[in-house]
Amino acid sequence: MSSSNIDRRDFLRVLGISGAAATLAGCGNTSIESGAELVESYVQPEDFVVPGVGVYYASTCTQCGSGCGIMGRVREGRILKLEGNPQSLISGGKICGLGQAGVQVHYNPDRLTTPMIREAGAFKPVSWDKAMATLTARLGSSSTLSGDQIAVLTGEISGHQKVLLGHFLESFKSANHIVYDALSPAIGQAANKAVLGVEQPVLQIDKARLILSFGNDFLGTGPSPVHMAAQYARFRKAPRGTLIQIEPRMTLTGANADRWYAIKPGTEGVFALGIAHSLLQHQEYAHAVPAEIAEALKQYDKDTVSEVTGIHADAISHIAGMLWEKSPSLVLSGPSAEGHVHGFNNAAAILLLNLVLENRGKTLQGQASHPFPQLTPASGSTTALAKLNQAMSAGQCQALLVMGANPVFTAPTFVPFASNLAKVPFKVAFATQLDETAHQCDLVLPLLSPMEDFGTHVAGYQPSGVELAIQQPLMERLYPETRGLGDILLDLLKQRQPEAYKAFPDYYAYIKTAVTKAKPVFKSKSSDDDFWEDALRNGVLRLEAPPAALEAHAATVKVGKPQALETDVNFPFFFVPSVRADLRDGRHANLPWLQESPDPLTTVVWDSWVEIHPTTAAQMQIREGDILEVQSATGSVRAKAYLFPGIQPDTVSMPLGQGHTGYGRYADGMGVNPFKIFDPMYDERTGELALYATRVIIKKTGEHARVVKDEGATNLQQGRKLVATMAADQAELAKEISRVTQ
């Protein structure tokens, strides 16, 4: 009998029955394997270590600059999950999705495990001794570099790492600490400084009855999203506060608003002055601004403003009425209002509304003065990078140290950072993982992950009093050949100034000494060791301090003639990049949890897309998934179309953060990088890059691909009216406020 006697159908039938039998047998304990696994025990564990039971340690989140206190759940010596630390007023015991993904920085399979040196064009793993020898040969005690010959490029950095970096540069008689932030809030900060006298006022969202926000995404990408989300929750409790959002492309905050207006990008200042003009008609506001401003504001009648901004004329008196009714209010300017040639003026005009409405001291306050100004963060800007780029281009820079910044990825094409970087003879990257910039360096030093290192952090946005946040390891280092940035800096300083640093065997000893020295400021009576232990246990040192007063400089607001936007026949669309709360400027694209979490507005995952208004798409006969070429004067990218009603019809938008080419397996090849199509537009006042001022043209390529998203049906809300909405123009004012109709 040969097997050919059984036909296929018989074979499958028999297979089906015996397969079922095998499956049933498998329901027993066939996977119990006595003696197959080791159950190693502890030799001498701490008393509180119980296998299977998690222990929480306090630390500080380093995913963004908010400085949230976190707690890490550690079990069997491994960090499993992060939570908020209730001792921290900034986080209030809560944590965001970006913070949750912090464990993936630590466990990332693309992490660097040994130092590497570039030899014949390729990286070669070397020992720490060799790496440090290479480093100290250039930057040790025998180094002849000084002044502008050496530069340190970082992202936002605070605490004692910043202090050590400063001392390191001082030892070269240099102050070249370049802080680069591709999404820098510098324009808004400059306007705050000019109008209110401080760079970053404290927003008391929960005290406001109405928030008028011009593109400020305080729930998603603001200076302290976790803290502000908690405040926002209180703001929405009875009596429910009203949120009005005005922006060209809907942000996460915009999606939460009661009223959302699509505005032509860059005309936010005109709209704000239109509201100011409308408010000044009321007797109680008539003397709120200097007479010449009041006079100039007369040009901002509602029809002119409506024509410039593209928002219905009635909306202006409508919003002014609501502002009048619901006091105190809070008026916020955001990146999409500030990233323009007149960005500073826009922000100043928006802030003027706060002065008219007398929100100072009610919903806007100054930050408490900081007892340790040397620890406060050096906030980043794009002008700093331009300066470094020039120095590199001129061949001034002989050695460059890079950490926490990736300008090869984020610098626009007209800042040829990558090619100028090649002119620097010695480039060192300090990183947990290779990125596009580290790939071009000569020496790469693998850092401990934030879950393995000690540190101190001070948030740039301190909601109340002052917090000094302590970071401590949540587990032993995964890779023996990694080291902390503080330890490396200390080693270099010991080479250069042995006397000053010989008392500190490591960075831990340094920050312990420094923090315990600050004991009198925190009015503690405990011993040094107890004070330090308490600081580690609580994860934060708090100092209550009264808020500072804000100044009022209404006269600094320039009120010119309302100018309509010029049309550009070659590039008819406004290009508004969107900043995702998770990927930010692309630094978190290596974390798969963030790649796979759907974008809150579109639900798209693992990709880039082009948002276009459905009406515009219909006119151009574009369907979802059509591959579009978005071309500006400087470059072009291609991505799938996504029809999105939350956008101004003459505007297209693309998310930033994707399009990596050298940032590990989870980031590379996902989407495209819109940083590379920005036009060279700068804010007139600050010289900062104007990120929202690019104009583009949309070309259909004829190709089509499916948009990978969680949304399901393409029609909004599954074809059901799950959340009732109406056009803002149709809303009746009388139903929203009472005072006006009396």
Added chain:
Amino acid sequence: MKVRMKNILVWLSLLVLCGTATGEPFVQGGAIGSQTDDGYNALGPVVEQPIEFPHNTHAGQMGINCMYCHTYARRSAVSGIPRLDKCMGCHKLIESVKDKPRIKKLFEYWEKKEPIPWKKVHDLPDFVRFNHERHIQRFYFREDRPVREVCGYCHGDVASMTTARRVKALSMGWCVSCHQKDHLENAATTKTSNGPNDCWQCHK
């Protein structure tokens, strides 16, 4: 010829099916002759350990409570293996057995500060979540039953063995058979209750 072949195959598979589909596989299936003391053909293999630890001396002759060494069992889902300094806490002071080969080995591990690579004897599939703490708290602390009996429900009479060997089936039907029994709620009452019957209690 073709028909006969087909019939044989179908009957063969049905036979296999009958043997396993009636419920608990190890009552009728399993290795023949490997019978556990409660009637399952599921006796575990003898597992050779790095040190032949004599449970019979410690728990049997000396009468040491199981939880003196297995201290995590009442506190955690896993009972864990005793920490090495636990062994040393006593054996540093017991001069009479210091020269025995097993104790010498123990001291070697201690001096190297290396954990002893014990092999796991009582294993469960990864999709089963068993909680030691719940069972110990219920039967030992609330019902006040003897510790050898309580641990023995799943581990057998380890106090009569040297190194442990699996003598219970630890299969789902075996677990359920105990969960279906009426157990006293505590030592002071005659009120009874059963173990949970929800899938998610163990499969989560």
